[in-house]
Amino acid sequence: MRTVLITGPGGSGRTTVAAATALRAAREGARTLLLTCDGALPSGLLPDGVPGLAVRPSDPDGGFRDALGALQERAGSALDLLGARPLERDELTPLPGARELGLLRDLRAAALSGAHDVLVADLPAAPEALALLALPGVLRRYLRRLLPPERQAARALRPLLGRLAGVPVPADWLYASAARRDGELAEMEALLGRASVRLTAEPGPTAADGVRTALLGLALHGHRPEVLLATRVVPDSSPDTWLAVLAAQQAKVLHEWAAALPVHAVPHLGRDPRGADDLAALGVPGVDADPGAEVPAGIERPVEDRTAEDGTLVWRIPLPGAVREELDLVRRGDELLLTVGRFRHALALPPALRRCAVTGAALREGALAVRFVPDPSVWPRASRER
Known part of the structure; x- marks a missing residue:
């Protein structure tokens, strides 16, 4: 349906x-x-x-x-x-x-x-x-x-x-x-x-x-x-x-x-x-009722691995129209508590980022880029050796 x-x-x-x-x-x-x-x-x-x-x-x-x-x-x-x-x-x-x-x-x-x-x-x-x-x-x-x-x-x-x-x-x-x-x-x-x-x-x-x-x-x-x-x-x-x-x-x-x-x-x-x-x-758009029809994709929040360049991972969270002065974020356990104006939401961290510490964040071109650094005490040894 x-x-x-x-x-x-x-x-x-x-x-x-x-x-x-x-x-x-x-x-x-x-x-x-x-x-x-x-x-x-x-x-x-x-x-x-x-x-x-x-x-x-x-x-x-x-x-x-x-x-x-x-x-x-x-x-x-x-x-x-x-x-x-x-x-x-x-x-x-x-x-x-x-x-x-x-x-x-x-x-x-x-x-x-x-x-x-x-x-x-x-x-x-x-x-x-x-x-x-x-x-x-x-x-x-x-x-x-x-x-x-x-x-x-x-x-x-x-x-x-x-x-x-x-x-x-x-x-x-x-x-x-x-x-x-x-x-x-x-x-x-x-x-x-x-x-x-x-x-x-x-x-x-x-x-x-x-x-x-x-x-x-x-x-x-x-x-x-x-x-x-x-x-x-x-x-x-x-x-x-x-x-x-x-x-x-x-x-x-x-x-x-x-x-x-x-x-x-x-x-x-x-x-x-x-x-x-x-x-x-009114000419409103139709609805494709085919069960196999492609469903519109949701928001993607990619993690960029930059450990080989500067030792960080960057989580990009699209926030179109966000204003820097209305932004606040707090790391709590395996969640990132994000406040944007009147909205507040708890985002579950991707598995790789749960073994990292937050080092900073910046809002650019409608996306929040949160920087993480791997925690040596819990980061996989193979990854550290690479």
Whole structure:
């Protein structure tokens, strides 16, 4: 199944582009699901009964209530012993992050169903969508730090250790639950890694910062947008002076964006698109539903071996649009904690660099080059002798 994730700055026409993308895929013969994050589609945007097209609003609030209800039922005996009063379903309000996790669960469920060839997801606006894309990896990292999988090997010793130490030891069900959640998060992470990301933005001075921020956040988490769909592009041949000036402004912005990634212009129809004909007139790119089709490559972070020249290894981390003053990095164990403006991400070091010490970093031409020097105490002897 091909998955297309559509996001962009607020008000950039994400939902309209998602609907047009799903409609085109269905008309080209693919069994298509359009998953919307903000409830039902605007009235009249898509006609009812399009062959091969299903539209499903995501229900993260309901998923949160179901998950918390199941947890209460699982821990019912413990709650009874504590004299706790269970929460009723109708009094539950989602916690921060529950909406993103619920949408990810809906994406996973759609992928596992096998009922569709193409899944088009109308994600939230870029800042929230970036948090959603990072969520599976972040939660897996927390789970593995709090309940390391390797400790499950000592499950037979846990009762004995508990008696000897006189302290409670995590029960088997806790480790089993953590392993199950880790598996689900791994599936979500893999699904997002195989997905195509399409950005939407209306070309103009105010959109430049939003696109730069979106590209930077996506790159930090390993995603390279397939295309930027520039929405509401006016014709450049209008005799109207005001439209001519606007067209010139848009053309300047489009030229700047095209230097960073592929750009596809989506025309302004002179009205809000409604119905199949209007959506088709937008001319959005199609989706190759062939299971063997090449998936857009993600961000590569190559390690350059310069030990023969100056004794260093250089890890290049693409960060398009990053500003030196907003950068901060800290080495912690086998991770590099990288902060770029409003974004913070823990990058796992490649195996070779785990045996090295960080000696410096520099930001040049949209990439962060982090220099490492091998640690003689742990670096392979053969490599040292060469």
